[in-house]
Amino acid sequence: MKILRWRILVVVLVFIIAILFLIPSIQYYTLPPSSLQKMPKEKINSLRKRALHLGLDLRGGMHLLLEIKGDGLPKEKIRDARDRVIEIIRNRIDAWGIFEPAIQAIGDARVLIQLPGVMERERARELIGKTAQLTFHLVAEPEEIQNVFNLIEKKLQEQIKDTTISPFLSCLRYDRGDIVVREENFDSVQKLLEKAFPFIPEKYIVLWGRIEERGGIKIRPIYLLKKIPELTGEYISDARHTIYQGQDPSLQGRPIVELSFDKKGTIIFSRVTEQNVGKRLAIVLDNIVQSAPFIRERIPTGNAMISGMESMEEAKELAIVLKSGALPAPVEIVEERSVGPLLGSDSIKNGIRAGIIGTIIVFLFMAIYYLFSGLIANFALLLNLIFLLSLLAAFKGTLTLPGIAGIILTVGMAVDANVLIFERIREEIASGKSIKSAVDTGYSRAFVTILDSNLTTIIAAIVLLWFGTGPIRGFGLTLSLGIICSFFTAIFVTKIIFDYMINVKKVKKIYI
Amino acid sequence: MKFFKTPNIDFLGKRYFAYAISGILFVSSVLIILIKGPKYGIDFTGGKIAQIRFEKDFSPETVRKELAKIGMGKAEIQKYGSEKDYLIKYSEKIDPDSLIKIFKKDLNVEVELQRTENVGPRVGRELQYKAIEAVLIGMILMLIYIAFRFNFKFGVTAVLALFHDVIITLGFLVFLNREITIPVIAALLTIVGYSINDSIIVSDRIRENLKKIRGSFFEIANKSINQTLSRTIITSGTTLVVVLALLFLGGPILRDFSLALTIGIIVGTYSSIYVVAALVNDWQRKR
Numbered sequence A: 001m002k003i004l005r006w007r008i009l010v011v012v013l014v015f016i017i018a019i020l021f022l023i024p025s026i027q028y029y030t031l032p033p034s035s036l037q038k039m040p041k042e043k044i045n046s047l048r049k050r051a052l053h054l055g056l057d058l059r060g061g062m063h064l065l066l067e068i069k070g071d072g073l074p075k076e077k078i079r080d081a082r083d084r085v086i087e088i089i090r091n092r093i094d095a096w097g098i099f100e101p102a103i104q105a106i107g108d109a110r111v112l113i114q115l116p117g118v119m120e121r122e123r124a125r126e127l128i129g130k131t132a133q134l135t136f137h138l139v140a141e142p143e144e145i146q147n148v149f150n151l152i153e154k155k156l157q158e159q160i161k162d163t164t165i166s167p168f169l170s171c172l173r174y175d176r177g178d179i180v181v182r183e184e185n186f187d188s189v190q191k192l193l194e195k196a197f198p199f200i201p202e203k204y205i206v207l208w209g210r211i212e213e214r215g216g217i218k219i220r221p222i223y224l225l226k227k228i229p230e231l232t233g234e235y236i237s238d239a240r241h242t243i244y245q246g247q248d249p250s251l252q253g254r255p256i257v258e259l260s261f262d263k264k265g266t267i268i269f270s271r272v273t274e275q276n277v278g279k280r281l282a283i284v285l286d287n288i289v290q291s292a293p294f295i296r297e298r299i300p301t302g303n304a305m306i307s308g309m310e311s312m313e314e315a316k317e318l319a320i321v322l323k324s325g326a327l328p329a330p331v332e333i334v335e336e337r338s339v340g341p342l343l344g345s346d347s348i349k350n351g352i353r354a355g356i357i358g359t360i361i362v363f364l365f366m367a368i369y370y371l372f373s374g375l376i377a378n379f380a381l382l383l384n385l386i387f388l389l390s391l392l393a394a395f396k397g398t399l400t401l402p403g404i405a406g407i408i409l410t411v412g413m414a415v416d417a418n419v420l421i422f423e424r425i426r427e428e429i430a431s432g433k434s435i436k437s438a439v440d441t442g443y444s445r446a447f448v449t450i451l452d453s454n455l456t457t458i459i460a461a462i463v464l465l466w467f468g469t470g471p472i473r474g475f476g477l478t479l480s481l482g483i484i485c486s487f488f489t490a491i492f493v494t495k496i497i498f499d500y501m502i503n504v505k506k507v508k509k510i511y512i
Numbered sequence B: 001m002k003f004f005k006t007p008n009i010d011f012l013g014k015r016y017f018a019y020a021i022s023g024i025l026f027v028s029s030v031l032i033i034l035i036k037g038p039k040y041g042i043d044f045t046g047g048k049i050a051q052i053r054f055e056k057d058f059s060p061e062t063v064r065k066e067l068a069k070i071g072m073g074k075a076e077i078q079k080y081g082s083e084k085d086y087l088i089k090y091s092e093k094i095d096p097d098s099l100i101k102i103f104k105k106d107l108n109v110e111v112e113l114q115r116t117e118n119v120g121p122r123v124g125r126e127l128q129y130k131a132i133e134a135v136l137i138g139m140i141l142m143l144i145y146i147a148f149r150f151n152f153k154f155g156v157t158a159v160l161a162l163f164h165d166v167i168i169t170l171g172f173l174v175f176l177n178r179e180i181t182i183p184v185i186a187a188l189l190t191i192v193g194y195s196i197n198d199s200i201i202v203s204d205r206i207r208e209n210l211k212k213i214r215g216s217f218f219e220i221a222n223k224s225i226n227q228t229l230s231r232t233i234i235t236s237g238t239t240l241v242v243v244l245a246l247l248f249l250g251g252p253i254l255r256d257f258s259l260a261l262t263i264g265i266i267v268g269t270y271s272s273i274y275v276v277a278a279l280v281n282d283w284q285r286k287r
Helices: A002-030 A033-038 A041-050 A075-096 A121-129 A142-160 A183-199 A263-275 A312-324 A341-394 A401-430 A435-467 A471-504 B012-035 B060-069 B096-107 B121-149 B152-175 B182-212 B217-249 B252-274 B276-286
Strands: A061-068 A102-106 A110-116 A134-138 A172-175 A178-182 A204-209 A212-214 A217-226 A236-243 A255-261 A281-285 A288-291 A303-306 A331-339 B047-054 B076-080 B082-090 B111-119
Touching: A002 A041, A002 A341, A002 A471, A061 A075, A061 A121, A075 A102, A075 A110, A075 A121, A075 A312, A121 A312, A121 A331, A134 A217, A134 A263, A142 A183, A142 A217, A172 A217, A178 A183, A183 A217, A217 A281, A217 A288, A236 A312, A255 A263, A255 A312, A281 A303, A331 A341, A331 B121, A341 A401, A341 A471, A341 B111, A341 B217, A341 B252, A401 A435, A401 A471, A401 B182, A401 B217, A401 B252, A435 A471, A435 B121, A435 B182, A471 B182, B012 B152, B012 B217, B012 B252, B012 B276, B047 B096, B060 B076, B060 B082, B060 B096, B096 B111, B111 B121, B121 B152, B121 B182, B152 B182, B152 B252, B152 B276, B182 B217, B182 B252, B182 B276, B217 B252, B217 B276, B252 B276
Parallel strands: A204 A288
Antiparallel strands: A061 A110, A061 A331, A102 A110, A134 A281, A172 A178, A178 A217, A204 A217, A212 A217, A236 A255, A255 A303, A281 A288, A331 B111, B047 B082, B047 B111, B076 B082
């Protein structure tokens, strides 16, 4: 009797704790959006943090897997670069204003980024994937350019052993002071440059400008720059996006990024501009020349500007990446998945619908087949679901669409424990035992079998939890938790109810 | 309520019939898998997916024609639930956003990009390894468990049955032209874990009865299967009910996964009733 009381107390306590863990979720997911908006931000955030965490496949958002391109670098170097990449990308994402991004290292050279609610995929890719290596190079003098380009032409002619045709120079045009290549010739010129690469004197580097439209024709400027940069993005103390309001009419009203250099940068910039008045200084971002303005006079203020952005958004993005700093190595997006918010809520709806219909059928079946005992099993199943969700919330597990499937599957599988017990009790009653001893032997005999029969499913679920990626881990998680919970609810809890009925209520017959 | 008053079905007597069915299913599954070959999803091959929803219905031909215009004639188009929803699988270097723009302009309709996936070829290969690794480790753990839990003959038979269940499920999926994706692999692994359960329950009962009752293995096995029959059918039944609910109501994303589970549960239940004990019986007699 005393023990029964203790057992009831345990169940009630566990139940109360479970409900406590679930309250934030219930609050958060049942509040109408209007009252959510009225709540102070910190309160919403704290509620959101304690509420059940939904996976990207349910709440919508973007999942990116980055790989650090550190060919030939030793492992430790790559790992260092990876950590630095994580730090920089976190800064960039924070500056962009994404709530609850998840950024984590995967192995030595990969970074997984999850951006809930983000659907601007292009923007996100740019923001995250951009190395943002900013350098300032002097453009070579016209006669130097002529010499080098002639040299390239000569070497290419030697290679094809034909001096009558002009492979390289014929593709180049002069346009408003720039040497440009038509977009349709870009690929072939690029290939020629690769071939000619060994002959380009070491102090120079050939870089492309941004693709532009001039007079209705798509072109790309081509630049010969001094290889060693005069200044790099390291010295940037601030970057802001704004609208150009200076004297150049061609830039009027265009989005730009204003840069401020730190103390050391200001000194270098001032010296470089002083010594090179009249020359062009190319602003190079990730090996693309953004612009190459003429230096008109010494700039002592430590301010520079980057033009050529298509939109204010792009300027904002560039300002963010410049301020957060350059990635220590280029990165490649090797996997990208995104789910729209509407599909996410559709998935939740479908999952809940399938869950409710499935559960109702199972409940009806249990009630019809096992009568009152079936109702006890149903009660246990209901408790199981509550405990399962509360465990998810308590341990910050993520609920995904396959996770919902795992919960639904739990409903079908968890009744197995009660089926085993009830079948056993029926047999014991049939063999002429009293109700009390039938129930006791039923439970004790069935226990081992239940353990046995569920263990393999748990093993499979744990393997999934271990090896699975993304949403599928959610399946392993809910399925294993569900079955583990069923040991408590389907065995411990239902036994209490039977004991109570038999020992306290002195029931002479149970409907089973 | 009871399904069977006192069931007394001669399961083992019908074993040759069961062997024939299993044999045919198994061999044809192996042939289908080998000849037709499984169709792998982009998780494993690498590639791109765009799931889109049109504002109104469009036939697959219209969608195909539109794609062909931009050089994506090779893209695979799949109706996804309704004539509004499509899944486009492709490998061209085109961003799904530009697809949407083209549809919007050419068909003059609102289009929503619901889901995109882009898996690089290297990641695809890694996911392949990972899936194989997961299935192998799952299998090995099951084997270890079986080795502890069963005697030798039952163990070997249970493993055979497990193999039988997984191959037939896979065969069905390949036959139905379903894609093998990560969720499908997860379903197969779940089946491995689940279908062994019924075999355990039956074999436990046989062992218990061998100690209690006198009689031939044949009789005792038959009796044990009958005794556990209602449990086997109820548990498989409730599991099947929820899996069918998932299959029909759970939405298109979970469809292949639920289908794999449905087939696996049916095959697994059948094999643990008709095949496992029967095989042990025949093995026993040969000695």
